[in-house]
Amino acid sequence: MPTGPRVRQGMTLGLVFGVVLFAGAASGAWGEPIGSPRAPSSSDGARGADLSGADLSPQEARQLVGASGDRWAAYLSPQQYRDFTGGRYPGIGLSLGRAADGPTEVAEVLPGSPAARAGITPGEKLVSVDGVPADRLPVTEVVSRLRGGPAGSAVAVGVQGGDGPVRELSLTRAELAAREVESDRPRPGVARIAVHAFTEGVADQVRAAAAGARGVVLDLRGNSGGLVEEAVGVASAFLDGGPVASYQAHGERRELTAAPGGDTAVPLVVLVDGGTMSAAELLAGALQDRSRAVLVGGRTFGKGTVQQPSRLADGSVVELTVGRYQTPAGRSPDGTGVQPDVPAPVGDDDGTDALALRVLEGLSPTGAP
The missing domain is CATH 3.90.226.10 (2-enoyl-CoA Hydratase; Chain A, domain 1)
Incomplete structure (x- = not known):
């Protein structure tokens, strides 16, 4: 809202109504105006636990997200959260999309980004990230993995154009600026x-x-x-x-x-x-x-659907679906x-x-x- 307080690092998170799937731009999902820190029960029976303050390791948090059966669940490291809210972030410059039960596809490539320099083009399929099949993960988790390291770190991706062969590429993340x-x-x-x-x-x-x-x-x-x-x-x-x-x-x-x-x-x-x-x-x-x-x-x-973000003890964030709007x-x-x-x-x-x-x-x- 134009006059309400904005969500910043260190402040209570609220409900989430969206997830930005831009792996090389502002990726993440942030809450409504501050004031709804607890996870509500949804009208359709979906439930999300409030994990605020939980002392979970990154591995435990990722396992929790993976075991939730929630296609919109996501884990965001402290650095990713700071990057998302700060307007600059490490990434490779891919915007991703996935229709219901469809493949993970490249929707847009940021000009001058690592993905663009590697020759990735819109319409190609993103087959894998660091050896993990992309279609087996929620799109939010695919984005999280693409952005899972600082600028200068490497990420391996497999991309496929049409029915052609899968190209295995190693890309170096760069610091990119939001252009929303x-x-x-x-x-x-x-x-x-x-x-x-x-x-x-x-x-x-x-x-x-x-x-x-x-x-x-x-x-x-x-x-x-x-x-x-x-x-x-x-x-x-x-x-x-x-x-x-x-x-x-x-x-x-x-x-x-x-x-x-x-x-x-x-x-x-x-x-x-x-x-x-x-x-x-x-x-x-x-x-x-x-x-x-x-x-x-x-x-x-x-x-x-509505997601409830919970900030863990180390500053990372876990998002779980809790209802519908x-x-x-x-x-x-x-x-x-x-x-x-x-x-x-x-x-x-x-x-x-x-x-x-x-x-x-x-x-x-x-x-x-």
């Missing part, structure tokens, strides 16, 4: 704002990028979540208070609400696809339910996703971008933002 918000002006008066992940400061960046625009295209394609307070903060930029989402905690329904004073007049189109998940789905669903934006693109991923209209996107108002062809990003601008024109009182 990108914006441009495709037409006079129109701000196109791409949000890749909800990390610290994103809501303020979105507000700045939208300032003065007569129409906004908010691109959440490929956004796999992150800090729920930042997602609510982005919602607050376009809503004048009111509900954004709700979740169950300790048998009680709790609300996430937008701050008052957002711009409710500027025409708004939100781009979504199968890579839009978790906190990004929360945001898209809220803007759709509140009749604030038109969603264009494809059905979102369908991750509506709902949009303002009472919908849970878990397993079903959020349907766009205006479907677009899959894989035709240029066509979808053009469609979004046409829809935006139709929302403007003058027909031309």
